[in-house]
Amino acid sequence: MINLKTFPYMPNTFEHLQAAHCENGVTTNLLRNVGVSKMTEPLAFGIGSGLFFIYIPLMKINGGPAIAYRTMPGLIFKRTAQSLGIDVVRKTFRSTIKAQEFLDACIKAGQPVGCQVGVYFLSYFPKEYRFHFNAHNLIVYGKEGDNYLVSDPVMETTNILSTYELERVRFAKGALAPKGQIYFPKPNHEPVSDDKIRKAIVTGVKRNIRDMLHIPGPIAGVSGIKYTGNKIKNWRDKLGIEKAGLYLAQLVRMQEEIGTGGGGFRFIYGAFLQQAHAFHNDDQLLEISKSFTQSGDLWRSAAIQAAGIYKGRITSQADFNVMGDYLLEISELEKKAFKELTKIKWQK
Numbered sequence: 001m002i003n004l005k006t007f008p009y010m011p012n013t014f015e016h017l018q019a020a021h022c023e024n025g026v027t028t029n030l031l032r033n034v035g036v037s038k039m040t041e042p043l044a045f046g047i048g049s050g051l052f053f054i055y056i057p058l059m060k061i062n063g064g065p066a067i068a069y070r071t072m073p074g075l076i077f078k079r080t081a082q083s084l085g086i087d088v089v090r091k092t093f094r095s096t097i098k099a100q101e102f103l104d105a106c107i108k109a110g111q112p113v114g115c116q117v118g119v120y121f122l123s124y125f126p127k128e129y130r131f132h133f134n135a136h137n138l139i140v141y142g143k144e145g146d147n148y149l150v151s152d153p154v155m156e157t158t159n160i161l162s163t164y165e166l167e168r169v170r171f172a173k174g175a176l177a178p179k180g181q182i183y184f185p186k187p188n189h190e191p192v193s194d195d196k197i198r199k200a201i202v203t204g205v206k207r208n209i210r211d212m213l214h215i216p217g218p219i220a221g222v223s224g225i226k227y228t229g230n231k232i233k234n235w236r237d238k239l240g241i242e243k244a245g246l247y248l249a250q251l252v253r254m255q256e257e258i259g260t261g262g263g264g265f266r267f268i269y270g271a272f273l274q275q276a277h278a279f280h281n282d283d284q285l286l287e288i289s290k291s292f293t294q295s296g297d298l299w300r301s302a303a304i305q306a307a308g309i310y311k312g313r314i315t316s317q318a319d320f321n322v323m324g325d326y327l328l329e330i331s332e333l334e335k336k337a338f339k340e341l342t343k344i345k346w347q348k
Contacts, residue, residue: 014141025153046272047204048076064250073135083200092179099180112141116181118172229327248306266296291337302326
């Protein structure tokens with residue numbers, strides 16, 4: 001059991017910062033709150049080795065195959081904090097009562113916390129963005145009466161959730177059920193120096209190289225992008241136009257509506273390499289960053305093509321081939337970029 005009484009009391013001076021993606025934003029905000037002033041969203045994403053791709057046809061989410069453009073939920077925060085030498089607290093709960101008690105104790109101690117939640121019942125989300133997805137992240141930083149003060153990084157301003165509303169999203173059912181998950185960095189850590197950030201960047205890049213180039217099998221990393229591209233070319237005949245369109249809609253939903261998806265994550269990774277240049281003075285980082293920006297543009301073009309098929313505007317086999325070819329081109333581009341990263345001579 002974690003004893004919050006051993007934590008130094010921190011007056012609640014939490015500052016809401018908007019971000020492109022929820023876990024990146026939560027990671028950045030929580031680390032800045034404990035004194036890591038140089039943390040940015042791109043640095044959090046890159047140090048946390050957030051870039052990824054996986055296609056799992058046997059796992060279904062909202063009726064379509066499971067597709068992810070980033071690493072598993074929770075890993076960005078965990079990896080970033082630990083690479084900087086910061087211990088983290090992470091808990092899940094079976095009891096909603098104990099989950100609320102622990103949350104209230106954190107708030108009373110002045111400790112903002114990250115929470116994994118489902119988006120379907122998030123009352124401040126626009127209705128068109130509410131569907132059954134349980135890996136969203138937000139920060140709870142205070143409480144007023146029966147209402148919790150919420151900093152959701154993808155929103156422009158802070159929000160409020162009642163006790164009932166927060167419990168409902170913290171204990172959403174289904175795939176990736178959050179189980180009241182709560183997490184935060186321990187505040188009593190050594191100062192994070194530029195040298196620590198420099199070394200953490202290297203760790204993050206090398207781990208991302210492994211994840212994108214060297215995972216065995218055809219469904220993950222750059223191999224997974226290529227595999228999916230080839231599969232898409234067969235979907236029209238194998239699944240029929242209607243079901244194939246639904247599968248492509250799933251690809252777009254996971255790409256463009258869940259955080260920043262395929263394209264946006266590539267733009268963030270390009271920004272990470274640009275910011276890494278300030279810690280590792282190798283101009284190749286700036287050149288490689290351009291490849292990820294190009295990849296992001298291609299992912300966005302692929303999303304437009306997929307949307308056209310789903311909406312029935314373009315449904316020929318040639319249209320499916322164009323869609324598949326986008327992913328084949330992306331696979332080769334990202335493969336080349338990560339191989340170039342293996343050649344970087346990192347500063348000690």
